[in-house]
Amino acid sequence: MxxxxxxxxxxxxxxxxxxxxxxxxxxxxxxxxxxxxxxxxxxxxxxxxxxxxxxxxxxxxxxxxxxxxxxxxxxxxxxxxxxxxxxxxxxxxxxxxxxxxxxxxxxxxxxxxxxxxxxxxxxxxxxxxxxxxxxxxxxxxxxxxxxxxxxxxxxxxxxxxxxxxxxxxxxxxxxxxxxxxxxxxxxxxxxxxxxxxxxxxxxxxxxxxxxxxxxxxxxxxxxxxxxxxxFVADFIGESNIVSGIMLRDYLVKFAETTFECVDHGFKENEPVDVVIRPEDIQVVPAAESKLQGEVSAVTFKGVHYEMIVQNNSTRWKIQSTAMAPVGAKVGLQILPEAIHIMKKVTVK
Ligand SMILES: Nc1ncnc2c1ncn2[C@@H]1O[C@H](COP(=O)(O)OP(=O)(O)OP(=O)(O)O)[C@@H](O)[C@H]1O
Ligand SMILES: [Mg+2]
CATH class of the missing domain: 3.40.50.300 (P-loop containing nucleotide triphosphate hydrolases)
Incomplete structure (x- = not known):
């Protein structure tokens, strides 16, 4: 040492x-x-x-x-x-x-x-x-x-x-x-x-x-x-940060949708911050996902595309080498490992 x-x-x-x-x-x-x-x-x-x-x-x-x-x-x-x-x-x-x-x-x-x-x-x-x-x-x-x-x-x-x-x-x-x-x-x-x-x-x-x-x-x-x-998640990289509810161990709800995750140890129904990196969201055909939205913007960034997908309440930033055009209805796939659950930051 x-x-x-x-x-x-x-x-x-x-x-x-x-x-x-x-x-x-x-x-x-x-x-x-x-x-x-x-x-x-x-x-x-x-x-x-x-x-x-x-x-x-x-x-x-x-x-x-x-x-x-x-x-x-x-x-x-x-x-x-x-x-x-x-x-x-x-x-x-x-x-x-x-x-x-x-x-x-x-x-x-x-x-x-x-x-x-x-x-x-x-x-x-x-x-x-x-x-x-x-x-x-x-x-x-x-x-x-x-x-x-x-x-x-x-x-x-x-x-x-x-x-x-x-x-x-x-x-x-x-x-x-x-x-x-x-x-x-x-x-x-x-x-x-x-x-x-x-x-x-x-x-x-x-x-x-x-x-x-x-x-x-x-x-x-x-x-x-x-x-x-x-705060750290947002500052250290581009992130999607949304409010969610930890229903129970390994199960979280955000964007009106329930997802399996790898986190545990929270109280039942505890409000949490959910952080998902733009590169960890896959765009799939709408029918293949429980979370859907419409592409509202696409920017070419050199190595990848950056897409904004709007679903009812939430705006998702996605980075992908595959591109879906503006107006396309798409599904968003988020794997359990891509979902990071954080305690709500307490306001001083
Ligand atoms: N000599 C000083 N007199 C009064 N306030 C100061 C003085 N030096 C720093 N501060 C205040 O202390 C805080 C921290 O300042 P500091 O310069 O350490 O920030 P920083 O993280 O280096 O910011 P930056 O990225 O802008 O350089 C700020 O609110 C700043 O206004
Ligand atoms: Mg400084």
Missing amino acids: AQNIIHLVNVSKNYNGTEALRNINLYIRKNEFLTLLGPSGCGKTTTLRIIGGFEAPDGGEVLFNGVNITSVPPYKRRVNTVFQKYALFPHLNVFENIAFGLKIKKMDKKLIAEKVHNILGLVNLSGFEQREIDSLSGGQQQRVAIARALVNEPEVLLLDEPLGALDLKLRQEMQIELKNMQQRLGITFVYVTHDQEEALSMSDTIVVMKEGSIQQIGSPIDIYNEPKNS
């Missing part, structure tokens, strides 16, 4: 009455790629700033290798940060920006040049040493910011939406590149994004946050397949 390098214990943070973080308990293992995921304002940046030491929690403690570092200033933590708004030095060129931390450490000039050269290769900016920061695109600046943090070989790297400004293709390339670097260099990454695909494809562990609270912690597969509540 890998050791915990960072441990947040009961961390809370208040900004003039706004509870930015409520009782956060989280440990991060050595060499782990952990992602904080959640909508804007949920407290991701605040969590990173507390780990980095740029913000002090109002309550709770931050432990680093078991030692309380809550009051240790940022520059004394073995942590580096790539900020959401990359703070490069505009009066220094690319080389000088990246070399800055190494020069402060009084590292040998030749070694600095070699390290900067290597790191520029890693972020796909070979030959950019002498470029002025102003002359770079947003994406290039962001990669300089990543290089500048990586070159210090920190034990922990905090990254706040580091790929946010890049176009899709470059973002996907950088996702793979960052993940490779993280594994090769053996650095612990604490990564912030509000992009669930990015979180799913890069992370060992995902922490889903909402309004300053942790909703679920788990592997990408766990979070995707076994979301704890409808």
Whole structure:
């Protein structure tokens, strides 16, 4: 079992009455790629700033290798940060920006040049040493910011939406590149994004946050397949979420129709949220299914079609490589394993 390098214990943070973080308990293992995921304002940046030491929690403690570092200033933590708004030095060129931390450490000039050269290769900016920061695109600046943090070989790297400004293709390339670097260099990454695909494809562990609270912690597969509540299910992927009644173990009713499912342990007739992924609904001839509807929209998405099927009360989003045209009356087939039953989220 890998050791915990960072441990947040009961961390809370208040900004003039706004509870930015409520009782956060989280440990991060050595060499782990952990992602904080959640909508804007949920407290991701605040969590990173507390780990980095740029913000002090109002309550709770931050432990680093078991030692309380809550009051240790940022520059004394073995942590580096790539900020959401990359703070490069505009009066220094690319080389000088990246070399800055190494020069402060009084590292040998030749070694600095070699390290900067290597790191520029890693972020796909070979030959950019002498470029002025102003002359770079947003994406290039962001990669300089990543290089500048990586070159210090920190034990922990905090990254706040580091790929946010890049176009899709470059973002996907950088996702793979960052993940490779993280594994090769053996650095612990604490990564912030509000992009669930990015979180799913890069992370060992995902922490889903909402309004300053942790909703679920788990592997990408766990979070995707076994979301704890409808908020996580909705946020982590496109989902159909409908209200239902758990009639008894293994039997649920939604959309005026009774379905077998694989869940149990609910009260008889307990109201629940039912979550079904768009790719888990099959379109079949109307006569072959107890749930029917009419196709109201079809969009070609490249790999698959996305169809909206309306039945009396419910609008279903379906992804399929087979297409039924708008106006078609179709049946919807949903297998027991595709039905995820969740406790109703209680309103605070
Ligand atoms: N310095 C501050 N002063 C006052 N309120 C703040 C401050 N920093 C953050 N907040 C508030 O704390 C909450 C959490 O903010 P935070 O920046 O951590 O969110 P986030 O999850 O990083 O969002 P985003 O995805 O938009 O970057 C928000 O309600 C925000 O307005
Ligand atoms: Mg933020």
